[in-house]
Amino acid sequence: MNNTLDLTQVRLTPAAISDYRRARKTRFLVDENIEPWAVNLMRRNRLDLWEVRGLGLAGCDDRKVFALSWRHRRLLITHDTDYLDDTRFPYNRCAGLMVLPMFGRQTLDFSALVGQATRTVEKGADLWFGTKIVVSQDKLLTVRTWEKSEGSIHVWRYQLA
Helix, strand or coil, X not given: CCCEEEHHHCCCCHHHHHHHXXXXXXXXXXXXCCCHHHHHHHXXXXXXXXXXXXXXXXXXXXXXXXXXXXXXXCEEEECCHHHHCCCCCCHHHCCCEEECCCCCCCCHHHHHHHHHHHHHHCECHHXXXXXXXXXXXCCEEEEEEEECCCCEEEEEEEECC
């Protein structure tokens, strides 16, 4: 089953646009493994973010960072795929997670990817709460959500423009 949605093809109704504008902004927690230039890019885009480094938690255990994200309802942005382990980091304690790919160095492609991915989730904090998002280098967002009522994980893929 292909659950890929091309976001460039989505046409919103005026009511949906109005709801989106009123939606609560997503707040972010940026893991220590995200490069400082990428953090500066997010700040320039006026995202509400905290840095693990800035909070004095550099070198801290992943579980403590994940718990901080949950406690303050901040979507965690990281390169660390360990957070995708649903046993160690369950959905019912996940305030939202975005795993960015490693590019190795600063590139315009990575800058654009960071900007597009964070802009996609910057609104609708409640929508992204409890989701795990993996961003690939080819601009594909794989969004996993736990559907409690069904007892299963739903996977959706969104292709960024």
